[in-house]
Amino acid sequence: MTQLRQTTHVPVMLAEVLDIGLPGQNEIWVDGTAGGGGHSQAILNLLGPSGLLIAIDRDPAAAQRLSAELVDQRVHVRCDSYEHIPEILSEFGDAKANGILLDLGLSSDQLADPQRGFSFAATGLLDMRFDIDSGQPVWQWLHSASEREIADVIFRYGEERYSRRIARKIVLFRHEEVIQTAARLREIISASVPQTYKHGQRLDPATRTFQALRIFINDELEIIQRALDRLPDCLAEGGRLVVISFHSLEDRIVKNCLRSNPRLEVITTKPVQPTEAETVRNPRARSAKLRAAVRSDSPKSGNRNKYAAFSKVRPNT
Numbered sequence: 001m002t003q004l005r006q007t008t009h010v011p012v013m014l015a016e017v018l019d020i021g022l023p024g025q026n027e028i029w030v031d032g033t034a035g036g037g038g039h040s041q042a043i044l045n046l047l048g049p050s051g052l053l054i055a056i057d058r059d060p061a062a063a064q065r066l067s068a069e070l071v072d073q074r075v076h077v078r079c080d081s082y083e084h085i086p087e088i089l090s091e092f093g094d095a096k097a098n099g100i101l102l103d104l105g106l107s108s109d110q111l112a113d114p115q116r117g118f119s120f121a122a123t124g125l126l127d128m129r130f131d132i133d134s135g136q137p138v139w140q141w142l143h144s145a146s147e148r149e150i151a152d153v154i155f156r157y158g159e160e161r162y163s164r165r166i167a168r169k170i171v172l173f174r175h176e177e178v179i180q181t182a183a184r185l186r187e188i189i190s191a192s193v194p195q196t197y198k199h200g201q202r203l204d205p206a207t208r209t210f211q212a213l214r215i216f217i218n219d220e221l222e223i224i225q226r227a228l229d230r231l232p233d234c235l236a237e238g239g240r241l242v243v244i245s246f247h248s249l250e251d252r253i254v255k256n257c258l259r260s261n262p263r264l265e266v267i268t269t270k271p272v273q274p275t276e277a278e279t280v281r282n283p284r285a286r287s288a289k290l291r292a293a294v295r296s297d298s299p300k301s302g303n304r305n306k307y308a309a310f311s312k313v314r315p316n317t
Helices: 014-021 038-044 060-069 082-090 108-112 138-144 147-158 163-174 182-192 207-217 220-234 248-260 276-281 283-287 304-310
Strands: 028-031 052-057 075-079 097-103 235-245 264-266 289-295
Touching: 014 038, 014 097, 014 235, 014 289, 028 038, 028 082, 038 052, 038 097, 052 060, 052 082, 060 075, 082 097, 082 220, 097 220, 138 163, 138 207, 147 163, 147 207, 163 182, 182 207, 207 220, 220 235, 220 248, 235 248, 248 264, 248 289, 276 283
Parallel strands: 028 052, 028 097, 052 075, 097 235
Antiparallel strands: 235 289, 264 289
């Protein structure tokens, strides 16, 4: 049996998730991206003896760890994508969720694993798949994709202005070697962009390209869209959908889906952001944005300002 890695993930905006999601006694909650289990455990603590928590993660390593750590008869762990929440809920009869949480993107555990290829410092193959048992690793795709395909992916999902230069350099180098490691890809990207572009940049020049390749290889944006189109049907009347995103591409989809769905009433007039104190404790939280909506089968109540207190950066706590 594979030895489990201890989680290093710190749940983002935990207090805000609980304040806005309002998990209650004997409710049904779904954590669609359970990861390190921090949000799941906090929600479980509020559900009471007859509550039900379905903890889902697409990463087999995360699901295995969750099964080992969330040992409770009220918890059901599934290794799956959150876009399949409707099918998973159907296993529990006609159950409707009182709350669904999605904490999107990459977890600290995945970033910290040197064999997964997510980090610049990764020593293993350039993989980047959330589910290593399905799909194609990044290094294989880079070896077979056309220069145009690579440039399009880097521009679309990373908004990288030098996407064509980077793609051209990747194709040039792959004629001489298979680009198999994160470190080698980072070197190639660094050699592709002008020195003036690197100077004074807060982000490493490879950041946007790595983001783009990860999003593409995991079909992340398409899954968000498909899931958010389906999830309102999984909520009970008054049930809450809480979504945390980490970059503009994700947030744009979340905002549009929540606002346009006639079955949802948005309760965060603007995205909730972490406090300054939290970003000091957990720098990964600095780009997080939380949006939430309530399932409502009645006409829009015009009560969107009810949670306006959460629409701004809250005072340090």
